[in-house]
Amino acid sequence: MRALVALLSLLFALTAPAQAERLVSQLSNESVEITSSFDGERMTFFGTIAPDAGSEDKFVEGPFHVVVVVIGPTQNRVAREKTNFFGVWLNSGQVEFTNFPSYFHVLSSGRLSEIADITTLTTNSILPESHTLVVDGADWWNGAIFGRELVRLMTEQGLFGVQENGVNFLSENVYSARLTLPSNAPPGPYLALTYVFKNGEIITRKSEGFAVRKIGFERFLALSAVQQPLLYGLVCVVLALFTGWAGGVLFRR
Amino acid sequence: MEVSALSGNLCSFFAAASCKVVRRCSHQHGTKVLQVYLPIAELSVNLFFLVGIGGAVGFLSGLFGVGGGFLLTPLLIFSGVPAPVAVASVTGQVVAASTSGALAHYRRGAIDLHLAMYLVLSGVLGAFGGVAMFALLRDAGQLDLVISAGFLVLLGSVGTLMLIESTRAILKQRKGIVVRERLPNQHSWIHGLPLRVRFKKSRLYISVLPVLLIGLFIGFVGSLLGIGGGFIMVPALVYLLRVPGNVVIGTSLAQVVAMMAATTVLHAVQSQSVDILLAFCLMVGGTAGAQFGASAGKYLRGEQLRGLLALLVLAVAIRFGLSLVLAPADAFSMAVVGATQ
Secondary structure, three states: OHHHHHHHHHHHHHHOOOOOEEEEEEEOOOEEEEOOOOOOEEEEEEEEEEEOOOOOOOOOOOOOEEEEEEEOOEEEEEEEEEEEEOOEEEEEEEEEEEEEEOOEEEEEOOOHHHHOOHHHHHHOOOOHHHHHOOOEOOOHHHHHHHHHHHHHHHHHOOOEEEEOOOEEEOOOOEEEEEEEEOOOOOOEEEEEEEEEEEOOEEEEEEEEEEEEEEOHHHHHHHHHHHHOHHHHHHHHHHHHHHHHHHHHHHHOO | OOOHHHHHHHHHHHHHHHHHHHHHHHHOOOOOOOEEEEOOOOEEEEHHHHHHHHHHHHHHHHHHOOOOHHHHHHHHHHOOOOHHHHHHHHHHHHHHHHHHHHHHHHHOOOOOHHHHHHHHHHHHHHHHHHHHHHHHHHHHOOHHHHHHHHHHHHHHHHHHHHHHHHHHHHHHHHHOOOOOOOOOOOOOHHHHOOOEEEEOOOOEEEEHHHHHHHHHHHHHHHHHHOOOOHHHHHHHHHHHOOOOHHHHHHHHHHHHHHHHHHHHHHHHHHOOOOOHHHHHHHHHHHHHHHHHHHHHHOOOOHHHHHHHHHHHHHHHHHHHHHHHHOOOOOOEEEEEEOOOO
16 A cells, blocks of 8 residues: 555656646644544545745636545455346346445535546546446446446445535635544545646645554454454453353342 | 345344434434444444343343344344454354353253263364355355355244244143153164264263264354354254253253354454454343343243244244345445455
């Protein structure tokens, strides 16, 4: 993942054209900590569009549009379809999507279709559907159908979403965006990509990372389950035996 | 999340109201009423809900003397817990729920440890096969089909047999006929097999082959479906091996404790999906509920209890059957393949 971040930022550096504007942005928190009472977390993204250091302009001229894309750690996911086979419903088809984001939210300052054309949005992976274009072992037609359904299922779980009024402009060049990470947000490294659009073109962009991670007792439990699985299992059994015994003693009259 | 569709049906049948409350709580962020974050399942669930379903299923398990895994696993999956985590954590809960009963029977001397040992050894072997099969089916995407069909066949046949038997017993008692228990020394072809071993406490001198076969089968099915298998074990011991009634329940419970303990460790090592916090919440509710269930069971007669359990088992079987035949609410489902972080 870290390699991916590095690669992405390198790509951005290479592709970024000479611009008159630059983006100064900040996240409200660099890490989201999962504690025993974790029930989601509210995050704020804010920034200013300023004249570039080398440019001669003193002011920036809008109107601008800002799109913030938040991507969670990637996983391999399959979408499956049930069909009726002689009266019995069973999974008949499946399409696997490799490196599919486990979390993907788009916040924008207006309708995406009005901010830029679909090609720009798709090539920059701003639309949820753009993650379903790379498909293993299926033709593009099935990929499109299953991909759309997968995005729908993820949206129902609150893991995918598009909020076209998610970014508010406080003045002509200062914006803020709010996002509530749900309690089922998977832990791992996250990327927040901010794009600034003007007349349908991306004029500047910036990527920032933040981490969603378990801390304290939860981190200890999750780590020991992976690092000491045998001991963890034995402790679980001892705990079960003890609870069963204690329950019998406590409630016996 | 393979089993979510069928468990959805199952749960709406049993505990629609309570499940809906939980869903609402987990999605609205204003209501932070004792949410507890489960570190392995990676989501937060209401603490009262966990202890509550643990207690309710524990009550039933204490009442009927079964583990209750066949109710608890689908309930958990419906409340959003991933299927592997639910199956693995429920095995831990079944250990706790069966321990107090097994200890009580042990004190009364109502456990045939020799027989239980044979059952456990073959059961653990079967569990290895079941866990491997579980992974194979999950990758093929046919896990929910096999689980539905397995529950339907297993619960359906056991439930029907139990219902017929208990109805007959109740009717006979109404008419005033003295019910004659089957004698333990009645012989069948099973007793003619080689490799005979003497089980002193059960007053049996039988071949170990059927004993090992029963253990193997229950270990396999139990780890595949995430159940303890007490409701198959008891009839198998009674009707196939002719184990006397005073040691049947105790021996079955001891076998469930040992085999499920081994399965818990197996799941922890293989899939690393045992959520100790989830299991503990269920254990606390389950052991408390089981005590109340056991004392409530004293007011009912044996055949009435068996009749009620038969109805419950049949109801679950019918729900699983319907989930196979009825059109699903959502034809599409998704699952994560391979753990990549």
